[in-house]
Amino acid sequence: MFTLTITTHPVSASSAAPVHGRHALVVVSGELDVATAPRLQAVLRDCAERGEHISMDLGRVRFIDGAGLRPLADADTRARRQGRRFTIVSAARPVRRVMGLTDLRHLVQPAVTT
Numbered sequence: 001m002f003t004l005t006i007t008t009h010p011v012s013a014s015s016a017a018p019v020h021g022r023h024a025l026v027v028v029s030g031e032l033d034v035a036t037a038p039r040l041q042a043v044l045r046d047c048a049e050r051g052e053h054i055s056m057d058l059g060r061v062r063f064i065d066g067a068g069l070r071p072l073a074d075a076d077t078r079a080r081r082q083g084r085r086f087t088i089v090s091a092a093r094p095v096r097r098v099m100g101l102t103d104l105r106h107l108v109q110p111a112v113t114t
Contacts, residue, residue, distance in 0.1 A: 005029045006043050022052040025089075029060030032068030032095075041071040048078045056107075059090035064098050073104055 009025045024047045028040060047054050054075060058064075072088070079086035088108045091099065099105045 024052040025055045027057040031063040032061050033065045034067035037067045037071050044071055044075040053085040056088045057090045058088055058095045059092050061092050061095050064095050076107055
């Protein structure tokens, strides 16, 4: 069974890295693949449309494939075009492994992986 849980949290300036403007923490758990990636894509697009800097917590993702990387790559591109930040503050081993094979590994903050 394909599962994906996504929650978003506004982040106060005191708890986030010093970034001006709105900031959202997007927490993902479960499997991020062709069946579930469209949901994440929609959430990240909504955050971008609200003009939010985005931090991702992927520490509870059990599985990710190429389709699961697409929303992350798109969010990074969109954030750069808008002058916003997109970072992955926590990444489970399967996420780090797959991202290590791509040009997206720079998005994972190395000191905060799980």
